[in-house]
Amino acid sequence: MPRSPRSQGWPTPRLGFGGWLLLAGFLLTLLSSVRADRDFAQILQNAEKRYGTLGPARERIEAWSQMLQGERNAPEREQLNAVNRFFNQQLSFQDDTRIWRQIDYWATPVESLIKGAADCEDYALAKYFSLRRLGVPSEKLRITYVKALAQNQAHMVLTFYASPTADPLVLDNLIGDIRPASQRKDLLPVYAFNAEGLYLPGANGGKRSSDSKKLSRWQDVLQKMQTEGFAVGDG
Secondary structure (H helix, E strand, O other): OOOOOHHHOOOOOOOOHHHHHHHHHHHHHHHHHHHHHHHHHHHHHHHHHHHOOOOHHHHHHHHHHHHHHHOOOOOHHHHHHHHHHHHHHHOEEOOHHHHOOOOOOOOOHHHHHHHOEEOHHHHHHHHHHHHHHOOOOHHHEEEEEEEEOOOOEEEEEEEEOOOOOOOOEEEOOOOOOOEEHHHOOOEEEEEEEOOOOEEEOOHHHOEEEEOHHHOHHHHHHHHHHHHHOOOOOOO
16 A cells, blocks of 8 residues: 655654753743633632622623733733722722721622722732732732821721832732832831731831731631632631
């Protein structure tokens, strides 16, 4: 039986080392995207079980998923800008007594997007967990209690430390742009926390004073997010 000419068959792919690296990177990106789609499909399914038909809230959660996927490989500063802008635009500020009929309620990002509203700690939490999802290490992020001097009231922001002793950047719902803390003379820091612990204000990034696991509301948020399908571990 005569052999078919080699030109009639599929060509054998030949990839150099660089080609294999590119292919591996593409496959990892594809798998990450598939996993993210699956995670948010589960989040939407769980939300519908809890709240019923989501209406405009579905679009907000889907927009959150798309924003995270679009920023996954971006530089950190671009990720900060995108996350800060997204939640400042998607959520309207309201206090807990109006949103949740409670004096103090810490909402998950999903809960805030369902309501389309948040108070200051909900903005900070949503931005924190979104940046964690994008791969920003928890030690670079702190949810920071401050006193807003112009309003003469307690307030919460997210701060980002490029290094442990850096002047942190402040992600805030009161203003749209991200500024260094040294330029936010209107904010007086009180204390901060992240997955690593609690911190008191001071030089060189402040002093770690305790374990964040002692914050019951923080633990409640982590548990609620796990139930929603948004895995966060210790935060």
